[in-house]
Amino acid sequence: MPTDTPTRRVTTYDIAKSLGISRATVGFVLNNTAGQTISEATRTKVLQEAKRLGYRRHSAARTLASGRSNIVLLVLPDWPLDFSLRRNIEEASLTLDQAGYTLVTYTPHPSGQARPLWEAIQPDIVLALTSFTAEQTQAITAAGIKQLKPDANDVGAEAYTDNGPVLQLEHLAELGHTVIAYAGLNDPKVADLVESRLHRAQSAADALGVRLVHGPSIDLTEETSIAALNEWRDDGVTAVAAYNDDVAASVTGTALRAGILVPEELSIIGIDNTPLSSMFQPRLSTIDVDTAGLGRYLARLALSAIQGTPTPEAGPEMRATLVQRASTAPPQRH
Template structure:
């Protein structure tokens, strides 16, 4: 029996034969089947022999019997895998792992020819960070998967409040700035998100009685950042709300190289509170998003769908907070 684990997979029949007990008894012990009158001595012997022989449960067979694969498939949009998104994914994965589920990430591409992972893996639930397309909903349901998050048949109130652009504008206006620019990122992969944040910033400016924001998307290069600064300075811009910390850093660096003082001549605020924001000089004011908390919430939401429990209550992780540092300073 010692060479058994090297030649083929150990089965419950092997354990039963080695101990002289029934295969059913071994199955009851290994599956922790409730309602069985099995002595603690027998239970201990079965578990010890399973360890000695190197028994590993056959997950495919177990999934077939239980109707669950204990897999969660997370569909990712084709966004850059930045600091905030990584934190979100890591915490969602950890939350699910602690509950006994594995999370697989998958980025579908419009031109992709590979077989979708929901067909190959048969996950218990498919989760998306953005709304499913009608084509995805049809394809996932045709594969026999009924649990989707967000549920395409329900339009719940979104607990996440995108208040970051409002915090940026309120902060700059509170420091006395009246002519403010919004700097987006020139990246087609995040065009929708850039537009969404820019629109929210414009709405906030209007509600504060500020003029329409000068708006421009820049690349993360000296040339585009310097060109944007020249244009904005020519119309009297004194502060910039940036799409993220990378954009804020590019603009701050370009301003300093152009001889502008930050924040005396131009104030700049970023978004996401990445490590770059506190390591940059001058340190960047920014908006902190609780990416880790949002990831844990996403994991709990997936668990509630799989296990049929009420969805988790939204907490403070759903709101962003302002972090003031040297790049905006204080205006009298």
Template sequence: MVDLERSTPCNKGVTVASQTSSRRVTAADIARSLGVSRATVGFVLNETPGQTISAATTERVLAEARRLGYRPHIAARALASGRSNIVLLVLPDWPIEYSLRENIDEATHALDEHGYALITYTPHEGTRARPLWETLQPDVVMGLLPFSDSLVRSMRDAGVERIVPDPDEVTDVRYNEGGPRLQVEHLRDLGHQRLGFARPSDPRLFELADAREEAAAAAATALGLEVPATLELTPADSEDDPPISKWMNAGITGVVAFNDDVAAAIIGAATRAGIAVPHDLSVVGHDDTPMSLLFEPRITSVRIDSTGLGHYLAALAIHAMDQTPTPDWEQTSAVTLIPRASTSVRPTHSE
């Protein structure tokens, strides 16, 4: 076996690099390469406050760490500090659509400003893989929905201390119910009295669709209208259109759509059936995605403050870790209706 200490030229950096090429570079390797103490390197790499290490020494340590390819050992750092600086966002088994993607992006940026990394994870029924909360040692595990008792037990067994929503508290979980209210109010203001709520065909969205349909029903009741009829779309892989003529024969002149994709599907089916939108049927979407501007007629939709909601998610995580004030949902959940060409006044022939 070749003795690296004897055969390598006297450049200490080269010696250490040769010795550590097949294993993780450690703080001890950096200290040995520079001829400084392990403690000094540790103070620099961990940014330990209250130390009197010169700027020149700090820069030498950091430069050598980069040259040797040093990477911090996450588990060891988390053990030493008590923090991994990881927030694990557990997503329901929903398709990752435009508005959800926007919310996650904003939450990621907001947490990054506080030094935390956001990682998303979707557990699936019957999976054999270990859940990420067992391997990442996250500071917080968050969910868009309350967790089941079995998932909470799994997290607790893995040592997770902070879970949002807190399973020990009664949580009022809401999902932009202000949007369906604006949809219903807009159609009522245009004179529409008989409304329908159009649901998605994807079963993964049924729970969220239930929440929005309930909100639309509550808004209609508060305005003195009948509860919107439930309108079911045909499956996405079906060539059959939804029975729009049947809906209109029942007196429906305005449709509250679950989202812009559903609104677009209804407008397309109406066009094929010879039904004019908005002259014969008004349709309001939700989420104000790029689809609403690309479709013809352009879709009236509800715009969600993705920045505010993303910051709300981040603030919930920071509150759980640092006991900062509880964020105010009402101040971060602004929704606005954007009127476009897919809605108009109620047609007089429908009296």
């Protein structure tokens, strides 16, 4: 039986042969080589013929010629790919694409059996949402990658987004709540982030003179939510600062089904300002973090490092803001 013959890649030789000119001339045009006396008519013919034949520059050859791959590698922590993280990646990818760069994401796993992607694709820069470990920094630089962000003088993006717990505690304390529970998420993948936010919440509580109850973490089931609520109610808790909007929604739904009024008997606030928070009933108070803006800033940070331009100034996207809705109110006085 006849078999399909794979289509051969179009080369500069094919373009030169089709036009009856030298391969060097074609190369000068396609590489936009400076200092060559090539007429505009010839340049136009080469570009048109390259397009007609379907010529695509070989990425490896382009990297060797320019010293750049036009690839940005984003190393992701092993977190769930939730709404906020997806929006961050999408905006970073779009901003880089508009500048002619491709964003590639890579998540190292604890098993560490796969070859690190920075060794395989030779990106122009390696980015991360959290600070690199010393081992990662050593491995990346050993692979010949010269640009890392954040580097030793920077901080990871988590430092910008983790002001949320402080705003949560300030809001609840301002409403008059003096015994507040922190509802973490029971997920090993984000254990470090939960611990970081809890630490910030505790520091804020100490500064505000309110008591923070470290309740059991929630794994988004009815059982864990009701167990936590029972403990908190016995401890005099009148408000809950949740790790994120998903946890806030789980606690709110469970409280309402248990006959606990929200916010009359229990105020609840989340973090992330996801679509869920505005669609839930009651609508959830939350902390808005401009993850789309953070994605754009991350892309600009990468471009400035690659191109040797000044580091971009951090703008409003770095500031978390309170979004007060129906799930928080002053505590009832008995």
